[in-house]
Amino acid sequence: MYERHENLTDSQWQVIKNIVDDGRKRKVCLKRVVDACLWLTRTGSQWRNLSQTHYPVWQTVAYYFYKWQHNGVWQQVRKMLVKKERQRQGRQEQPSRVAIDSQSVKQCGCFSGQVGVDGNKKIDGRKRHLAVDSLGLPWAIYVGAANETDAIAGFELLPQLKSCTRLSLICSDAAYKGEFVS
Template structure:
């Protein structure tokens, strides 16, 4: 992980420019808009404090929200995931997934869809992500921290069913027993849910095969200040930042 944000290289830009819309609102270059979004992701800067060497924050924010809502960001994330899997000698789409959640504290001025996770004593929101065995994020859902994992998982999985036709098994912990397994049996043919947990005799953190990669992915969020806490007014914005973070991780591997 680099110690500071470096602007997109020519090689990185060549990879992603074909996955983005050609036209933008205003006169700003598409590459500068992407650089501004990734800079905020890394530094945690407030929108209105975006430095003057980037486009105006209103334009950057407009495209951040637009690309999240119209599916551009999801398509970019999926394309980069497939590219990275191919680079590592794997099939472009995975068959084995791991799903997990992370409760995080909310920052100031965050009031929509919040709750208290009674187990972890956290007042804020909960991130639900599904990753492959490389730790790449394929789906994300953010909701109040008190929302049961099993029911939130349905919202994570459903959008993926249309194009991840190799999905065969999802690994999860005991929290996904209630609600999720029954939903899968009713709505998804041929998808296996494997529930695993730490052996009772073990104490502390015990890495479980394949599921530890999702924990590692949560760990990478700490290197992006915009994700160290939930600073977003809406849970959708938090979801967009998580997908941008996954894209940035992949782009960092390209010179």
């Protein structure tokens, strides 16, 4: 069903290797673990559907995925890639302004986490909140229950934006009531 296996190139791996690999000896190749995580994200497949001919066993991939999520590794990789893309496009490393908005997503049957009903959009599920720069690159991400107000969820994005020293303006729609003051 999911036959496409687009793995990281060696040059792409070199960009993120120092964040992901702490230098310890392992029996598993971390590049293959990252490839498996990217495949799961791209396809939306379940852990158990990982091809063992292309990737490590699903339990190993899940272990590293959740470990890196807990340790902030994925967030570090995202921030580093966003900064590199801004530099590649001739922009300063950090934005001076970001825009915040949200999107409600219907609940799928396989998810049992924090969910709720977005009263405005009549969607039962979750809501993702993003702060993006003028290039559309994500600087902060927060996912919560759909019934959580945008005003409260917006404050969950702020700690992720503390490293943006150039940031002088946060734009949002009226759903994010109040003022963001640091």
